[in-house]
Amino acid sequence: MPAAATPPPAEPPPNPPDSTSHTEEAEADAVGTPSRTGPVGMVSWGTGTLVGVFTGLLYGGAKEANANVSKDAEVMLKMGSTTDKREQYRLMRDAMEKRFIRVAKGSLVGGARLGMFTATFFGIQNLLIENRGVHDVFNIVGAGSATAAAFGLILPGSPMWRARNVLVGSALGAGICFPLGWVQLKLAEKANLEIENSKSSSDLAKEQGNQSRVGAAIDRLEGSLRK
16 A cells, blocks of 8 residues: 655744834834923024124124224315325225225124123033023023123233122123023923914814815715615
């Protein structure tokens, strides 16, 4: 008799999907991806410094340009006192060159000064936020007071005069920054609240639009079935 054929070996059952790995990956993504949104009202150090530099450039240039009005009048008087065209051209050219140099120098000096001030202010403010773990009006007050005191210390003068500048600058910085910081934080909170409300209203409108589309599709299907 022929030998009975041996049945083929049974295939091992497939491994179930590893749901724990997906869960761990999701948890790792959720934990490992930090939120980049800072506290309410926090200004980036780089952004604040750039704004301060450009503002100082504009202010310094505009200040020097306005200061040259009287000098331009003197040049016009000199030009009117001579009838030589070459002399008038030379006076005009010298006046324009000197004015350009003064305006450029004023812009650079103003940008450097205000840039250093804003860089120091926002650097101290961000350092206080990181150390305290919260951003409130006291961070702004502390940054303003410390910055004004530091710039009062580097002003020329005797040690007593510098100490006086430090005390006055600290008090003025705190007094000016307290109301400004409070207004800034309130405006930032209001803006964030309005953004959240607009997002929720847009999501609700999308949901209602989807529901209306589904209802219209169901109505069309029922009508076709009735026919």
